[in-house]
Amino acid sequence: MNLQQYVSEILEEVKENGVDAVKKYSKQFDNYDGDFTLKDEEWDIDEQISTEDKEIIDKIIERLQIYHSKQLKEDIFYSNDYGSKYGLIQRPINRIGIYVPGGKPLPSSLLMVAVPAKIAGVREIAITSSPKDGKINPYIIYIAKVLGIKEVYKIGGIQAIAAMSYGIGMKKVDKIYGPGNQYVNEAKRQVFGEVGIDSLAGPSEICVIADETANKEYVLNDLLSQLEHGHESKSFLVTTSKEIYDFCDQEGVERYLYGTIEECADKTNEIAPEHLEIITKEPEKVVPLIQNAGAIYLGEYTPVPSADYFLGVNHVLPTGKAARFSSVLNVSDFIKQISIAKVTREELLKERYLGIRLAEVEGMNQHKRSMEVRE
Template sequence: MNLQRYVSEILEDLKINGLDAVKKYSQKFDNYQDEIFLREEEWNVESEIPQSDKNAIKQIIKRLQDYHSKQKTEDLMYKNEYGSIYGLIKVPIDRIGVYVPGGKPLPSSLLMVAVPAQIAGVKDIIITSSPKEGKVNPYIIYIAKELGISEIYKVGGIQAIAAMTYGIGMKKVDKIFGPGNQYVNEAKRQVFGDVGIDSLAGPSEVCVIADETADKDYVLNDLLSQLEHGAESKAFLVTTSKQIYDYCQKEGIDRYFCKDIFECADKANEIAPEHLEILTKEPELILSLIRNAGAVYLGEYTPVPAADYFLGVNHVLPTGKAARFSSVLNLNDFVKYMTVAKVTKEEFLKERYLGIRMAEIEGMLQHKKSMEVRK
């Protein structure tokens, strides 16, 4: 059975049979069939987290807050020469769900979504994460407590996406965020429309542009670090240095030798990587040539892992060449924009001929009458 049909059939079962189906699939995939809502006593995880880790998490939260708070913008409202008011205003999404993988826990993913969501003004944030031996990872719970999130559900996989979308065992959400495996991705694709989704994330990618000034060990280890995500992860080297090209001849690394830095930039734009590191003499100059990348990291002290974990920039990025048309997760992902207009009688009566003629062109006679009837 193909993936699309397999996921579709499970989603349909979940939609029809609700919580019973959620528990059935949780038992099948996670060996768990108890209540999905995290009970009060399960929140007591402080003793499982070393103090040094608690301090690190607090500092990372602060760095994320500092960076993302700079993204706040004012609503656009203005008056024209007629005294009419036009504008574009932001409204935060009411309720979001954050899917945090539980098989290989990724607490950093929770931080990257929840912190900007709160800054954007999202009222309700819930977390779903598959239990391991009946328990949610304590770091996920600790981070939720630090951020004041009070809803965690012990459910993962397709059943978590269905529960958030259709409101099974929980109040439904308006938009789902967070990475997952191919089944989770396909489930998100299929429920889109009933609920919003962030993106359909694929395997992780890194591209490194390096010239002869780059440290070959920095380059190699940065490339290899991305391959640590899994067998499908991708690492690209684009370089003008024969020495670095030869040094990085390792399994899993795709290498491109270029005659100059302009050719390197062209190749990077063609790859459109999730992460792009620029390790050259003057990386800022090359930045002006880059059009397609989820994130760009300049200089030898800005490796991708640092950005993934502690710099404060967001690591939720477009993959699979989606950087050609998609952006890094930012505050705009947690708000909706509404047009506002209040038109004066003077402007309407003087300019309505434009709308009347367009209604005639389209054959929309009641639209025309709506404008003509006003005096």
């Protein structure tokens, strides 16, 4: 049975059999057959996290809030010479689900999704995560408490995506966010349309553009950092320095040597990396040459891991060349834009010939009549 069929059958079973199916797969995959929701005492994790760690998380949240709050957009309204009014209004998604991998807990992923969601004004947030030994990672619970999120569910894997999508054991969500393994990704792909999804994240990627001024130790360690995510992760060096090219001859690092920075930029745009570091004499001057990258980090002191954890920029990025057409997760991903118009009689009667003719071209007679009938 292939992956697509395997995931489809589990989704369908959960849809048909509800909570019983979720419990079946939770026991099978997570060795857990208890309640999905947290008991009151399970929210009390103060003694499980040090004061220092709480302060660190609080500071990271503050940095994320500062960066993402600047992304909020105002509604747009304008009037034309006829006195008609047009605009674009912003409305937050009402309810979202955040999937947080539980096998190797990733509280940073929760932070990167939940903080901009709260800033956008999302009213309801449900977190799902696989329990380990029957428990949710205390850092996930702490972040939920700090951000005022009251729903955390002990559900992981395909069954978690199904539960959020179909409203099994919880209220149905409108859109699902968060990374997962190939099974979770396939489940997200299949439920798209039933709910919205953020993206289908692939293996982590890093590309470093470096010239002869770059510190070779910095470059190599940054290239190796993303390979830590797993054997499918990708690491690219694009350089004008033979010394750095030779120094970074390591397993897993794909290297390219060019004569000019312009050629390096062209290759980088072809790669369209998730993360791009530019470590050159004047990195800002390279930025205009870059068209395709999930995120750009400039200079020797902006390594990707710093952005992954504490800078405040978002680390949920397009992978697998999707940077050609996709963007970093930001506040707008949690907001719907709705067009609005109020047209005066004068404008409709004078300009409706435009729409009438197009309706004629398309053979849409009732569309035409709708515009013609008004006096």
